[in-house]
Amino acid sequence: GAGVSQSPSNKVTEKGKDVELRCDPISGHTALYWYRQSLGQGLEFLIYFQGNSAPDKSGLPSDRFSAERTGGSVSTLTIQRTQQEDSAVYLCASSLGSPGVEAFFGQGTRLTVV
Amino acid sequence: RKEVEQDPGPFNVPEGATVAFNCTYSNSASQSFFWYRQDCRKEPKLLMSVYSSGNEDGRFTAQLNRASQYISLLIRDSKLSDSATYLCVVNGGNYQLIWGAGTKLIIKP
Numbered sequence: 001g002a003g004v005s006q007s008p009s010n011k012v013t014e015k016g017k018d019v020e021l022r023c024d025p026i027s028g029h030t031a032l033y034w035y036r037q038s039l040g041q042g043l044e045f046l047i048y049f050q051g052n053s054a055p056d057k058s059g060l061p062s063d064r065f066s067a068e069r070t071g072g073s074v075s076t077l078t079i080q081r082t083q084q085e086d087s088a089v090y091l092c093a094s095s096l097g098s099p100g101v102e103a104f105f106g107q108g109t110r111l112t113v114v
Numbered sequence: 115r116k117e118v119e120q121d122p123g124p125f126n127v128p129e130g131a132t133v134a135f136n137c138t139y140s141n142s143a144s145q146s147f148f149w150y151r152q153d154c155r156k157e158p159k160l161l162m163s164v165y166s167s168g169n170e171d172g173r174f175t176a177q178l179n180r181a182s183q184y185i186s187l188l189i190r191d192s193k194l195s196d197s198a199t200y201l202c203v204v205n206g207g208n209y210q211l212i213w214g215a216g217t218k219l220i221i222k223p
Binding site: 031033035042043045048050055056091093095097098099100101102103104105106107108 | 122148156158159208209213214216
């Protein structure tokens with residue numbers, strides 16, 4: 001596709017349920033990032049992929065959060081046993097992973113845990 | 115110390131004024147620098163790359179100071195539409211991009 005695509009765009013889930021968020025990066029982009037952003041707050045880094053490996057997963061807030069990337073393309077962020085504090089916009093970005101090259105963001109998934 | 119630090123603001127600036135803010139970074143080996151803009155409830159979008167010689171795009175000027183490890187963004191003749199959060203981005207190890215928390219700018223009529 002032309003840009004980074006995230007799905008779903010909105011997700012409402014009940015506390016305790018598991019959710020999967022999907023990110024389709026720009027074709028050929030080896031670097032992929034997940035962030036979350038609460039209303040009025042800055043970006044909170046979650047995880048960085050270079051290809052299929054995750055050299056930096058230091059931002060995952062708890063073991064309820066996991067992410068994978070297959071085929072160097074699509075990535076899935078999974079949140080198990082969701083809590084109300086997980087409510088936020090989850091943003092994905094991708095880049096060529098080379099020096100001097102910027103990242104492009106998807107429009108995000110707005111997750112609401114009720 | 116955070117890898118990339120920004121003053122969160124908000125900077126309240128009258129329309130037409132000039133405003134500047136800085137972003138400091140800790141990795142002296144960083145090679146890539148960017149400014150992004152994020153509007154309320156939108157995803158961040160690239161505003162401009164920052165080159166070692168400094169660069170200008172219309173009313174916006176970005177500069178890099180390697181000795182002091184900071185980049186700056188200057189906005190001249192500010193417009194109401196410049197109100198946004200400005201994010202500084204610097205590359206770390208493994209070409210990973212490291213994001214500042216952003217500086218909120220409010221332009222007042």
